[in-house]
Amino acid sequence: MRKLLPRLIFTFAFLWAQTPTPSKKAHRIGYTNLELVLSYMPEAQQVEAELRTYERKVLEQLNIKQAYLQTKIEEYTELKQQGKLSPVQEEERRKEIMRLDEELKRFQEESEQNYLKKKVELLQPIIDKLQKAITELAEAEGYDYILNNSNSTGVATILYGPKSEDVTEKLLRRLGIDPSKLQRPTSETSGSGSPSGAPEKK
Numbered sequence: 001m002r003k004l005l006p007r008l009i010f011t012f013a014f015l016w017a018q019t020p021t022p023s024k025k026a027h028r029i030g031y032t033n034l035e036l037v038l039s040y041m042p043e044a045q046q047v048e049a050e051l052r053t054y055e056r057k058v059l060e061q062l063n064i065k066q067a068y069l070q071t072k073i074e075e076y077t078e079l080k081q082q083g084k085l086s087p088v089q090e091e092e093r094r095k096e097i098m099r100l101d102e103e104l105k106r107f108q109e110e111s112e113q114n115y116l117k118k119k120v121e122l123l124q125p126i127i128d129k130l131q132k133a134i135t136e137l138a139e140a141e142g143y144d145y146i147l148n149n150s151n152s153t154g155v156a157t158i159l160y161g162p163k164s165e166d167v168t169e170k171l172l173r174r175l176g177i178d179p180s181k182l183q184r185p186t187s188e189t190s191g192s193g194s195p196s197g198a199p200e201k202k
Contacts, residue, residue: 027144030137030167031158034130034148036184037168040177043129047122054118058111065107069100133174137167 038044076093079085085093138146146167149158169179 028142028165030141030143030146030165031149031161032134032146032166032168032171033150033184035150036182037130037171037175038126040172040182041126041130041175043126047119047126050122051115051119055115058115062104062107062111065100065104069097069104072097072100129175133171137171137174141167141170143167 072093076085076090076097079093080090134146137143147158149161169182172179172182
């Protein structure tokens with residue numbers, strides 16, 4: 001089963017847009033770092049913890065199954081080399097090993113599917129809450145668009161933007177998070193109004 005990404009927040013990329021305004025009026029565009037915002041949401045941190053716990057339990061089961069299969073393979077190999085197996089016993093053990101191998105593969109596939117399903121279920125409420133806050137902020141502040149300034153790998157997708165249109169702190173307030181605790185990555189604050197990507201790993 002694939003290892004967890006370092007941050008579940010890497011999985012998000014949002015673009016908000018409201019009904020187009022008349023062409024004579026200039027669009028107001030804001031931006032934020034959703035990866036950074038999500039890293040400060042207690043709900044996202046809780047989801048990450050739950051998924052890590054879930055994955056750890058699955059890996060423990062997987063290791064047990066792999067160890068059992070390996071034991072059966074070693075037993076079969078040793079008995080066969082010593083000539084202690086009749087043709088019928090040899091065939092039975094081969095079939096058992098093949099069955100265990102198939103069960104192991106099936107367990108891996110089902111575990112991956114169940115993990116992804118659980119991940120979606122846990123993240124959906126957070127996505128909805130964040131989207132609601134973005135929509136309310138845009139309507140209250142008169143933004144036509146609010147863009148995300150980094151993608152899932154932390155690479156900036158907006159190379160320059162005025163600091164006055166960075167709505168990150170406003171978005172945090174709407175989510176009930178104290179923006180005074182915000183620690184931006186140094187690359188984001190260096191330079192005049194240049195947004196950047198991912199925050200440093202904690």
